[in-house]
Amino acid sequence: MSYRGIVENGVVKLTDGASLPDGTEVTIVPAEVAERRDSVDTNDRRTIGQKLTDLGRSVESMPCDLPEDLAINHDHYLHGLPKQKP
Numbered sequence: 001m002s003y004r005g006i007v008e009n010g011v012v013k014l015t016d017g018a019s020l021p022d023g024t025e026v027t028i029v030p031a032e033v034a035e036r037r038d039s040v041d042t043n044d045r046r047t048i049g050q051k052l053t054d055l056g057r058s059v060e061s062m063p064c065d066l067p068e069d070l071a072i073n074h075d076h077y078l079h080g081l082p083k084q085k086p
Contacts, residue, residue: 004031 005014012028020026046054067077075081 003014003018003020004016005012005018007013012026014020044051067073069083069086070077072086073083076083
């Protein structure tokens, strides 16, 4: 069972006339977080490896402004060391 409410001055006030007995332990999840969690596809049976592979493929097609020699010259770009020749 779930209840809805709003926060007023740091206190959660339940809406729709709902009430819980004093001492009831509760877990508060903001509605937007609960909605995002509910929107996750629980029928997705891909392994984590398959999901990461798909993510990598989707990122490959995105535009990138990184230098082409970043792999060999990362110390140059991060720390200012002299560039390495490819």
